[in-house]
Amino acid sequence: MTNQKIIISPSILSADFADLKTDIKKVEPYVDWLHIDVMDGHFVPNISIGVPVVKSIRKATNLFLDTHLMIENPIRYIDAFAEAGSDLITFHYEATKEDTIKTIEKIKANNKKVGISIKPKTPAQDIKDFINMVDLVLIMTVEPGFGGQKFMEECIEKVSIIKEYSKNPNLIIQVDGGINDITSKICTKTGVNSLVAGSYIYKAENIKTAIEKLF
Ligand code: DX5
Numbered sequence: 458m459t460n461q462k463i464i465i466s467p468s469i470l471s472a473d474f475a476d477l478k479t480d481i482k483k484v485e486p487y488v489d490w491l492h493i494d495v496m497d498g499h500f501v502p503n504i505s506i507g508v509p510v511v512k513s514i515r516k517a518t519n520l521f522l523d524t525h526l527m528i529e530n531p532i533r534y535i536d537a538f539a540e541a542g543s544d545l546i547t548f549h550y551e552a553t554k555e556d557t558i559k560t561i562e563k564i565k566a567n568n569k570k571v572g573i574s575i576k577p578k579t580p581a582q583d584i585k586d587f588i589n590m591v592d593l594v595l596i597m598t599v600e601p602g603f604g605g606q607k608f609m610e611e612c613i614e615k616v617s618i619i620k621e622y623s624k625n626p627n628l629i630i631q632v633d634g635g636i637n638d639i640t641s642k643i644c645t646k647t648g649v650n651s652l653v654a655g656s657y658i659y660k661a662e663n664i665k666t667a668i669e670k671l672f
């Protein structure tokens with residue numbers, strides 16, 4: 458039986474970019490969210506997709522578009538990703554400088570949900586001041602940049618710290634990186650309520666079963 462309280466967000470980083478619509482349709486019946494990884498080759502050592510692709514995805518699906526920005530100075534691109542059709546914009550705390558609050562405010566001004574993300578080496582304490590300003594905290598469980606990496610279990614201890622700081626019972630705590638049917642349980646039992654999974658879902662022989670096994 459699926460637990461409706463856990464939001465699964467398949468990452469299209471592991472999809473076929475030449476046949477993206479087909480790959481989106483493969484997950485659509487089983488999930489509400491779609492995770493879109495945006496990489497700039499600076500904040501992370503990889504380049505993926507940008508605004509025009511989000512715009513096309515918006516036309517192809519009604520799924521909630523969970524946009525994960527792995528880019529330097531994300532504030533410059535908030536309006537563009539909002540206009541392209543993102544529903545949630547998650548930026549990396551490490552990619553902001555003095556403008557973390559301004560970045561959050563800019564996402565809110567666009568009437569979009571706000572997420573803040575931290576890399577494995579960034580302590581949860583660093584984002585204490587921002588937790589009650591956002592809808593979602595994304596705890597990376599791999600170094601961002603590539604799909605198919607190994608889950609870093611040590612990152613999960615941040616979940617209880619985030620929960621301690623949060624005054625919001627509806628805060629979404631998301632993990633991303635190395636999530637499969639085994640690591641998902643390690644996360645959800647501590648209070649994680651959103652799982653991003655890329656290679657595990659897109660490499661599965663049966664996507665429906667693979668998604669069901671995440672709960
Ligand atoms: C990595 C990305 C992830 C990636 C996860 O930087 O943020 O969303 O697609 O891939 P898997 O699930 O294969 O670890």
Ligand code: ZN
Nearest residue numbers: 494525633653
């Ligand atoms: Zn991601």
